[in-house]
Structure formats: C-alpha cells, structure tokens
Amino acid sequence: MASDVELAAMRHAITLSALGLGTTSPNPPVGCVILDQHGTTVGTGFHRRKGEPHAEVHALTTAGEAARGGTAVVTLEPCNHVGVTPACRQELLDAGISRVIIGVIDPTSRGEGGAAMLAAAGVQVETDVLRDEALTVLGPWLTATTRRRPYLTWAYAPNDRRHQAAEGHLLLHLRGGADLVVTDKTLDEGIPGGHAPGHFALPDEADIGVGLPQWLSAAYAVGVRSVLVIGHERGDALRPYMHAVDEVIIAAPRADPSQTLDTVDPHLPPIGFRLVDIATSAELLICRLQRHAREEM
Missing domain, CATH: 3.40.140.10 (Cytidine Deaminase, domain 2)
Structure with missing residues (x-):
C-alpha cells in the first residue's frame, strides 16, 4: 500500500x-x-x-x-x-x-x-x-485513445452584448490545455508550434462541414487527441452531434445569486452530462459539465 x-x-x-x-x-x-x-x-x-x-x-x-x-x-x-x-x-x-x-x-x-x-x-x-x-x-488522452477520436470540449458564452468578451476569456484560459482550438473563424494548435514536427498536423478545416464524426477521425489520424471548440457559430454545428461532445463549458456574466444553470442556457444540462464544477471571477460565472461516461474509464 x-x-x-x-x-x-x-x-x-x-x-x-x-x-x-x-x-x-x-x-x-x-x-x-x-x-x-x-x-x-x-x-x-x-x-x-x-x-x-x-x-x-x-x-x-x-x-x-x-x-x-x-x-x-x-x-x-x-x-x-x-x-x-x-x-x-x-x-x-x-x-x-x-x-x-x-x-x-x-x-x-x-x-x-x-x-x-x-x-x-x-x-x-x-x-x-x-x-x-x-x-x-x-x-482526455485515455478517452481519445480508447475511442480513436479526440476528446471534444465545447466552450461558449450565452448570447448577450458581453458574450464576445466572455468567450475571449474562455479562449485565453482554456487553449493551452488543448491540442487543437477551433473558433468561429480559425483553427490552430492550442499552443502554436507546441507539438513535435512530423508527429502532429492540423486537420483540414474544410472537412468539418462534411460531418463531425468523420472530421474527428481525420483529426485523430494526424495526432490530435483533444479539441476545444469556442463560440456559437461552430457550436451550433455540434448540437446534432452532442453524443460526440465530452465536456461543455459555459460562461455567463456574473448575475444575482439566484442564477441557475437553466438561466445560463435553457438547453442545458443536456441528457448524459453532469455538472462537475462552477467557478466565478469578478465578472463571470463559469459552469463545466462532463459526460457521465468519463466515470466508467
């Protein structure tokens, strides 16, 4: 022992x-x-x-x-x-x-x-x-290796006039822990140039439109084990594929103490996810949900 x-x-x-x-x-x-x-x-x-x-x-x-x-x-x-x-x-x-x-x-x-x-x-x-x-x-690495597709996190802020600043905060805070970051306009390494040349490559961004499962498989094949999707535009494409999402992270402007998860986003919590963490900053409330299957590894 x-x-x-x-x-x-x-x-x-x-x-x-x-x-x-x-x-x-x-x-x-x-x-x-x-x-x-x-x-x-x-x-x-x-x-x-x-x-x-x-x-x-x-x-x-x-x-x-x-x-x-x-x-x-x-x-x-x-x-x-x-x-x-x-x-x-x-x-x-x-x-x-x-x-x-x-x-x-x-x-x-x-x-x-x-x-x-x-x-x-x-x-x-x-x-x-x-x-x-x-x-x-x-x-995340173990999950990706077992399924042979990257661990996928979707992070976004509720739509209000301050959501862009909140999503910028999420991007800054989360990107260093992901292999690949997908925003509404870009696709790049979480830490630009951080991976070993010859063992990692960016997948074809255009393939996302073909279908998320196929794109994730292609990303895995070039070395990607974790993907962070930031924002609503890309996120809207994820909703039909929530079975492929492992974590959801939502940022909302900090409000009164009565604020609950359904007021942050009426679509959440989705079936099969559990609330695992709530963090606050001076301006934001950040809720993190994780797929139940993670417990079974």
Whole structure:
C-alpha cells in the first residue's frame, strides 16, 4: 500500500504531468517523481512532446545515482517498447529502481506491459494509486485513445452584448490545455508550434462541414487527441452531434445569486452530462459539465 509520502509524490507527479498538456500528443501527458531510499524527492520530470525523453527519463536524469534503490512514482504505466525513445521500463531497471508506483495502467501497452515486466524483474509494483486524480490530466488522452477520436470540449458564452468578451476569456484560459482550438473563424494548435514536427498536423478545416464524426477521425489520424471548440457559430454545428461532445463549458456574466444553470442556457444540462464544477471571477460565472461516461474509464 502506498505511503503518505508516496501519495504526496503522486500528486506532485500529476501536477507535473499537466505541464505537457497541449504539446505531448499523440503521446500522453505524464509526470514522474523519483524518491530515494529515505523517501526524499531527488528527481522530477514530465513528458513534453513525442520524440523527446519521457517523464521517467527526465526524472532519472535529475536524480542520478540517488535513484538507485529508490522509488519511481509515475502517473502512467512505464512504456514497454522501443519507439522514438527507449523503453522506460528498461530505463528504470538500469537506474536500479526498486519500487514503482503507478497511477493509471496504459491500455496501449505492447506485450505484457511495463508493470508486468518490472514485477518479473523483481521490482515492487503498485498500480491504480490515486487513479481518479491522475485521470484529471490523463483522462482526455485515455478517452481519445480508447475511442480513436479526440476528446471534444465545447466552450461558449450565452448570447448577450458581453458574450464576445466572455468567450475571449474562455479562449485565453482554456487553449493551452488543448491540442487543437477551433473558433468561429480559425483553427490552430492550442499552443502554436507546441507539438513535435512530423508527429502532429492540423486537420483540414474544410472537412468539418462534411460531418463531425468523420472530421474527428481525420483529426485523430494526424495526432490530435483533444479539441476545444469556442463560440456559437461552430457550436451550433455540434448540437446534432452532442453524443460526440465530452465536456461543455459555459460562461455567463456574473448575475444575482439566484442564477441557475437553466438561466445560463435553457438547453442545458443536456441528457448524459453532469455538472462537475462552477467557478466565478469578478465578472463571470463559469459552469463545466462532463459526460457521465468519463466515470466508467
């Protein structure tokens, strides 16, 4: 069973993993913390983008010899195959790690999987540690990988004279966590130039008009794992395809305390979604709804 120190390290690793959002795809955003034999943090790392070292390698490099006999705390099961970079499972073994704490098992593992191979080599392995918390970052990638289409978020503001400013606020706040941002007029990377050349491309914007499911499949094929749609014009095209929408985020000018979700948007909450968060700023009320199926991963 994971100790309090290891649980704290996992939460640290989850926080680190979020730094890869918007740049790692088609790879997952992963964080890693290395603890020495005394439980002291001696190395940290996260995966930035495909083709560059994985989170475990960054953390082991920082830790150096202090990693020997220590514990690796990683948000996603260490990979078990040699691709653009070496297998993280072997990197951990070579560094002398004696225990590995894993948040989420990787459904894309090849062969037996990194956890099984580490255990077979005599490493203590514990899995599903703070899995739900790790999914706050890994969830969209895992959903996209399982369905083979990007995780889709629609964010907009109710139509009033201030909705354009509210949607500008949403765009600024949310775009860094998405691979692809679609507004009423543009289609671009969430972090322009953030993804690895040769492993990611923008889908054909014109194909959106052919049908959302086909366009999402095409976007997945070129490396996109998360899409953020901002605004009403594009959003109106989403309404017939709400089964393909994973999150809805609505911003409204802050009003009196009696304001409820149906006054923010009479069409919501849609069937199959649940309210998961409400945030306020000096000017806005922001409601976030998520598809129930996310709980079943």
